[in-house]
Amino acid sequence: MDLGHRDHRLLPSLLRHINLDPVLLGAILILGVIGLAVLYSASGGNVDIVTRQAIRLVLALLVMVVVAMAPPQLLYQWTPAIYFSVFAMLVLVPLTGSTGKGAQRWLDIGIVRFQPAEIMKIAMPMMIAFYFAERRLRPRLRELTVALALVLGPAFFIFIQPDLGTALLIATAGLTVIFLAGIRWRTVILTALGSVAALPLLWHFMHDYQRRRVETFLDPESDPLGAGYHIIQSKIALGSGGIYGRGWQNGSQTQLDFLPEQTTDFVFSVFGEEFGLLGVLLLFALYLLIVLRGFLIAWRAQDTYARLLAASITMIFFTYFFVNVGMVSGLLPVVGVPLPLISYGGSSMVTIMVGFGILMSINSEKRLLSK
């Protein structure tokens, strides 16, 4: 490829050379920088926290670049191996997992502690896409049953860890692929009705703290010190932001420490308070840009596997965003899902970047073939 032509095209072509999609990359970087600024305000000007997050962001971006350079065929070949080994680890976690923050989610291998559930967020759509890739669509009942088992097995083990938020994300990822594979609308509607009917069963398997969260969601006043108070304070923060916001580092809810977990799960409330509806709409636009770009990549992809995988990864990203904003604005119960690219914390950021890397890899493959 000739890198030397036309100065203003130098950067995009350089990025393309290493498979990076400039639109995706641009939106990710802007969100990352916004995140650091919000974090600075939310942490009360703690430079250490911001620095640590910046380092994470850079490292996660490097991971993305590496993944983007891997061809989709490689992912395809490794899909069953990855899925089943992560599944095995999920089963092992309740047996050997060490405990982090009240839940058995971490598997300790020597020096590194990691969450198998985190990898499952990527491994799940890969596996379901793999399963349908070589089969005639639309799926028949038998194939549908197998696919559902592949989705619900890992989701169940994550749910009992217990990690309701991640279980929902992973189930969403898998079900998205099944939906895209072309099951009939009739089946979709019946399944949806069936799930609603199964809710009491879910309640039965929930841990006390999970039930408490749902109860608190339904009646925030029932826990004035805890989650209910959090939701009330979060709504006050968002609402008081108004159209224009209170200004960076000027939100009283944030700066007087009324907001809970304002650097992690509730970071969106800080943003909403300080940047108002205009800021919120800009943020939504950025997230939507990424999602639509992801769907475009899926649409242009060359084979079933790549198509299904790209669309599903995009859908996970959107679910993160929707659930987080929904919960801090009181639309959904607090299930502990971070705002992607902005919340303080490392492990979900890496997962999301791996997802973007795969999207970019799929995107570049299409171009290579069409040239």
Add this chain to the structure above:
Amino acid sequence: MRVTIDLKDIGMEQALFGSRLLALIVLVLLATGLLVWRMIDLQVIDGNRYEELARNNRVRISPLPPARGLIYDRNGILIAENLPSFSLEITPRLAGNLGNTIERLRHILDIGEEDIQKFHKLRRSRSGHDRTPLVVGLTEEQVARFHVNRRDFPGVEIIARTRRHYPYGEVFAHVLGRVGRINARDMKRVDTRNYRGTARIGKTGIERFYEDELHGVTGFRSDEVNAQGKLVRALSQQPPESGKSLVLSIDLGLQQTAIEAMGDNSGAIVAMDPRNGEILALVSLPDFDPNPFINGISARDFARLRDNELRPLFNRAVQGQYPPGSTIKMLTALAGLEAGTIEARKKIFAAGYYRLPNDSRKYRDWNRNGHGWIDLADAIARSSDVYFYDVAYRTGIDRLMPMFRRFGLGSRTGIDLPGETSGLVPSRQWKKKRYNKHWFPGETLISAIGQGYMLASPLQLAQMTACIAMRGDCPQPHLLKARIPGSAVTGRLGGNQVKLKDPAYWDIIIDAMEKVITDPKGTGRRIAKGLKWRVAGKTGTSQVFGLKEGQRYEAEKLARHLRDHALFVAFAPTDAPRIAIAVVVEHGGHGGVTAAPIGRKIIDAWLENH
């Protein structure tokens, strides 16, 4: 007609995918629209209301941690208390120039460099809105000096808390345990809602076992604060409910006597009232002072405790695993009597060693010259090994081990302390499972004298002794005597019953145990002089390492850590037992020489005062 059934129709698939993707995009747009509507609702339609709420959001709710329950000994002496403690805490966000603030604080309060470094380390990991302690445990003078100058220090406060204190320090280290800073693992076993505002939690011992009762119920208060987040006035509060206080069965005086009697030795002592299982003394040596742990022990001091090869943090009384040695010969005798394989009066010749049929190996007696013609009582009194090898050979492992288990060996006693170990009573099945090997007849012999695989904790030996003292009416050992408020724990708790075919066997065994002390050749004869009460006991000497055949045990020539453990179990008075004890002196040599005199001191101290 369906020729193409297994071919992928690429065009159809792409069209199908396209329509589904479109559906997904519609879903995404609808969902985003929902969020946008929600935000408009919050920020525009209700915006003014929320702005008003935020402006008036002057109510801050904070938890009020409850006072931890106190702990008393059986005589009402306070052995775990709460002392007031003042800490100087800074909210970095409100403090302005932090470096300057700390520098000025140093001038008036004399703060150490280590505290400042700790503060900075902690601060970096927290939000700037959080109060972070700079100095914990301020002196009264420091408190006074700060109060005079407090207007110069916005964002700096003195917080009054209480801190746990153990007035008798190491004396109850292994009974009370200690509290320490809550970590993530602790949060898993408590109701996190009730621990908001609680900084410390029971980590070991009674403090841990009765954490739920000692902790109490957290209250909360709501305060009105001004725009800078400072308190204007208190609005309302729901007061916390203090934790329950506990009265233990432990006796301070007896505990101190036991520690003193042990001198510099390491080991453990358990004394209990055999009638109801109340633990009167529970000592594990070396011990440690739990008080430095409360405010966070320095890493170096902790490492010194942890790495000390005598393991002061280890609770030998309930977690120690010792070969019980000859202290379990009574149980071997009972197994033989029950099985009818021996007769109490029948004398047998006990030589210096024993041989199994068709086995050239010599199983040696501790007395190389043997004990001559002896009956069961003599065998217990003089602790003949050969006599019991013979009992073991006749009775067999399958009838011996169940008897050991009936006296509680091999299973936890259920005492109200965390981390108790179950010891080990081996069996054929156990050995098959553990080593995948058959049981050898020789192993029956050494198990019968409490060696080999046999392991027991001092607590289990005390329980076994109490069981004999009560003639099979085994008590359940426990430390809790009463809760305040709450009812007293009275009488026997659980405990199992050992029924023998003939109750007269109890008399045979107990008489023999008296002979251990009264008989001129008894292994416990050294403590007989001037004894004011009838004492039934049994000495034990348990091997730490095995001697090769023909090798001689010479204590003086052995490194201390290879010397035998000295054991003594006893109860008194024989006819109406009020105390049962187990003494283990690690590497103390002969039980009768080292452990028995310690046991006598404890028995005397208790019976003289009660």
